[in-house]
Amino acid sequence: MPEPEKLKSLLYALTGILFVLVLLDKSLGGTTDSPANPGEKTGFFSRFNTIGKSEPVSPSSTQGSSHTQRMDRAEDEILSELMGNSDYSENEMESNSLSEDSDPEDVFIPVVENPKSNVLVTEKDSSFVNPNKAEHLKTGPEEAKLYFLKFYGKGTKSHSRLVLVNRKIGGGDKVLNLLKELGKGPLPEERKQGVLNALPQRFSYSTDYSMENGILKISLGSEFETGAGPEILKDRVDQLCYTILDNIPVKGIRLFINGKIVRSLGGDGYPIPAVLTKSPRKIAIL
Numbered sequence: 001m002p003e004p005e006k007l008k009s010l011l012y013a014l015t016g017i018l019f020v021l022v023l024l025d026k027s028l029g030g031t032t033d034s035p036a037n038p039g040e041k042t043g044f045f046s047r048f049n050t051i052g053k054s055e056p057v058s059p060s061s062t063q064g065s066s067h068t069q070r071m072d073r074a075e076d077e078i079l080s081e082l083m084g085n086s087d088y089s090e091n092e093m094e095s096n097s098l099s100e101d102s103d104p105e106d107v108f109i110p111v112v113e114n115p116k117s118n119v120l121v122t123e124k125d126s127s128f129v130n131p132n133k134a135e136h137l138k139t140g141p142e143e144a145k146l147y148f149l150k151f152y153g154k155g156t157k158s159h160s161r162l163v164l165v166n167r168k169i170g171g172g173d174k175v176l177n178l179l180k181e182l183g184k185g186p187l188p189e190e191r192k193q194g195v196l197n198a199l200p201q202r203f204s205y206s207t208d209y210s211m212e213n214g215i216l217k218i219s220l221g222s223e224f225e226t227g228a229g230p231e232i233l234k235d236r237v238d239q240l241c242y243t244i245l246d247n248i249p250v251k252g253i254r255l256f257i258n259g260k261i262v263r264s265l266g267g268d269g270y271p272i273p274a275v276l277t278k279s280p281r282k283i284a285i286l
Helices: 003-027 045-050 069-085 088-098 175-183 232-245
Strands: 108-112 140-150 159-169 211-212 213-219 251-259 282-285
Touching: 003 282, 140 175, 159 175, 159 232, 175 213, 175 232, 232 251
Parallel strands: 159 282, 213 251
Antiparallel strands: 108 282, 140 159, 211 213
């Protein structure tokens, strides 16, 4: 084949390839509007406007923009696209949870895991109340440490913390007074700061309890283990343990539901030990 014919065939082939690429670009949505500049087309070939330039230029950038302006515009485009794909608006996300900056490490107290109790749990311990050994703790009005809940972070980074609040309680049975205060939940001024109660609204408990060998036996209503997943159940147990163990000199808690001993909670079977103690957590202080 003569040389001119070869060049003509090569030119036809390159033209065909270019035409196919243009069709592919259109079929892949390459002519959609730019998120930052509606009406501006950002196709595949528009991205080649940086070839041969020492400082690449975004397709949506103007020729006279500085590098800082181009970087800010790129960040805005990415942020607007992420917000457009999310389920919540930016204002809703800020109002429903605190920012990561409001969760500083220096406002938390690290809690070291309590040493394991040397108390041997036997079959006789499965009974809720032993009238012969029952002893109730009576006290006068005093200030008690109560623990509630607060969420920090946004979206998948959201996490709960126990919150320590000081509350004046009246005289009488100290165990029952603490349970009563936990059932009341945070005060209005505490709720304004985002403090919540992991315990159910209808939090019930038996007024009969006993303390044997340094172990407090309490029985709660069935609502304690219903209407919550494993994470909330853990928060409920921690609220109970931290409040009781920080105010009453006992080694641990044996938990009963409606007078029956339990080793798991909820429909998912969240496991709990025979004797509850404080699990390691960081505590927020208002």
